[in-house]
Amino acid sequence: MRRVNLLAASAIAAMFVVLSLVPLTRTALRFDMQLAAGKPILGRMLVDLGLKQEDMPFGGMGPAISTTPDTRAADSPELPVRLANAMQLSGRVKWGALQKLVAEFPENLAVHAALARIACKNGGSVGVGHDAEQYELLASPPPSSPTKSSANPDDARVMLRSCESGERLAPDNAYFPAMAAIAHFSLNNDTEARAALHRAAQKPRWQEYLDVEAAGRVRRAELLFGPQNTLTKTVVYASILFPHYAALRGMARVVTAQAMHAEQSGDFKTGLALRHDTAQLGAKMREQSSSLIGSLVGTAMIRVAEGRPGGAPALKADEESKSKETETRFLAYLAANGQAAEAAWWQKQLVACDESRAMVKHTDASVLGGTAFFATPWKLLANLALLSVASLLCILGGLAFLQPWLGRKTQHLAPVIAVAAFMVILSGAAWQSLGNCRDFMALSGLIQGLSGSESVDTTWSVIKQTIQGEISLIVLVLLTPFVYLATVAFQTLKKRGSLTARIRQTALPLAAVLTLAYAVHLTAFALRERVIERQLRQVLTHEGRFIAAQIGKEWPTVP
Structure with missing residues (x-):
């Protein structure tokens, strides 16, 4: 099993090295790390748009949005x-x-x-x-009391x-x-x-x-x-x-x-x-x-x-x-x-x-119309769930390897400590996710308002399909460590073995599988980002022409 664990650890490290070096996935990985570290995605932008935190959904609950001026952009010569x-x-x-x-x-x-x-x-x-x-x-x-010019x-x-x-x-x-x-x-x-x-x-x-x-x-x-x-x-x-x-x-x-x-x-x-x-x-x-x-x-x-x-x-x-x-x-x-x-x-x-x-009226065909915008946060949260659970399993495996130094009387503390660490990390991520959700909901009305009345039903139909798939993935991934621990505990009780030993044998291979799933999901996300990036450039050039092409028509011109 030592060889299997070594291969699993090497595979995990290799996948992250590849993801960080390949241009397609490098930016997406950095953004995920930024999200996992608790950096607000939209908060400061919302403040720049004139919104106040206390006026946002959930009464502004979530991490405080910093309004401290940053000189990094102010000093740019560009x-x-x-x-x-x-x-x-x-x-x-x-x-x-x-x-x-x-x-x-x-x-x-x-x-x-x-x-x-x-x-x-x-x-x-x-x-x-x-x-x-x-x-x-x-x-x-004219108004009875005209406003002074x-x-x-x-x-x-x-x-x-x-x-x-x-x-x-x-x-x-x-x-x-x-x-x-x-x-x-x-x-x-x-x-x-x-x-x-x-x-x-x-x-x-x-x-x-x-x-x-x-x-x-x-x-x-x-x-x-x-x-x-x-x-x-x-x-x-x-x-x-x-x-x-x-x-x-x-x-x-x-x-x-x-x-x-x-x-x-x-x-x-x-x-x-x-x-x-x-x-x-x-x-x-x-x-x-x-x-x-x-x-x-x-x-x-x-x-x-x-x-x-x-x-x-x-x-x-x-x-x-x-x-x-x-x-x-x-x-x-x-x-x-x-x-x-x-x-x-x-x-x-x-x-x-x-x-x-x-x-x-077909603004759902535009990148600014809502569909792509609404789907992106859920895909980011799915990335974060895969990354978090893979990290937890690595922590479980690592602590299990420390068991000989913990002593026989404390050998079962390794999984407890790992789960406790995971719950602390999860609570912090939940608080940050609340802030991201708050910021996202504050913008959702603005983006959805760009959709034509005839396109709203179509837009939400597509959004629901995407959200359902991503939510299912998030729930399945978050349940994985608990199902894994319950399975390992059941097998330990049934065969009277060591819980720590079983974690030591299986945690890293499972973490490698989840890391592979994360790499696949991140690559799919990065490919989607490339498509939307190109569409955003087209929208910025001529939004009407882009929408016309999406619905199979040509933007009307008069010679």
Whole structure:
């Protein structure tokens, strides 16, 4: 049996060496070790998202989430990390940090794009304004006590300079002149704003450079917390803010209201041109935006641009009926004014909008839709269960070998000490698991909220199948040491042998079997991680196109 135990110990050591050296499994193994050591997976990220521990599930029970600043990321010279650090700040501190980055990296498009985005009421104080025109388009009475505008003209000028630099560096990108139009409206430079919108409408592409911030956030998490997997990367990608989308929708309302004024004064050509520029920019966003939210905002801008043609009354109906009636009325308005070609262009765009919205309901096909996110923690817990029980059996075997030094009267203490040690380890792991479960549940609502209403049942069906399999594995593995000890004890009583001797003979071989099971499960997990990692990159490039491919369709484009 000594030879068998030696082979088992050698096999266990060899498997861990291989897992730690093979690139496929190395990161997954390190993440498991990090989890086993009690390092929170999501806690600090939740704090960065603005959540408080006491507001989380279970009343915030579990390990305390550290909020102590860590300088490892702050000291990084990497630009994406520095950008991510700036974006983790809040208010005017964030705004000041972004201005410093712009001054230091004046030729970097991602920094200019981030500053323009955050200028829109998320650090800076830039808004479209023109509330009266927005309320007029909606035919809604303005509030009886209007809120005092917090727009800051200095911030708008800073934003405008960054947009001008961005447009110079990327002359084919509609993003920078579109954001410049917002800054001009904030400064009440309406003529310049409409000119900037027209330039944006003429440019061939829409890019917001969100991938640079996303990469920086992941790298920042690696510097702070160690290796990351797709669970934490999904959180990082899903937590990127889009404060500029509200400003873009507001701009669409203002421009459409001004188009309506032009039409009411008899200038049909100017009114139609303003509507077309707004819709053309919206179409670019719908078609090319990397996020589903951006695509939906582009669709909304096209719908806004149809509003109240020639000053027609605002429609009062439910959203779906209102959308169809607005579309019919606007196309009739174009036909009545001899704009058959323009009506055909709008009709194609509206069909593409409807197709896009139908695909958005299938967000369970996206990596950010929930299925992969919900399954990952259970697979991690299964890994941890296999690792813990294999470790326990190694401890049992090791203590059994110490029996000769413990003496005959204490020979049966070895398994008792091992089980006691296991229970201590298990209680610590349970406390940490409660914290991880708490953090996971706090995020689950946010992730599930991204799923379309028609896809929720399908999503949960897949999640339940995965969870049931992993829970069964976890329960079976956790029962293994107790079943093993009961079996060994029964055989000892039946044959009047030594309990310690039997443990010494069988614990390490069983630990080797469980280590092999852990290696297989970890390898399968790492292969799954590789697939999801690739899908996350595709989602970050164009989430709508990824979803369309998953459901066997193509993301609609209009030539």
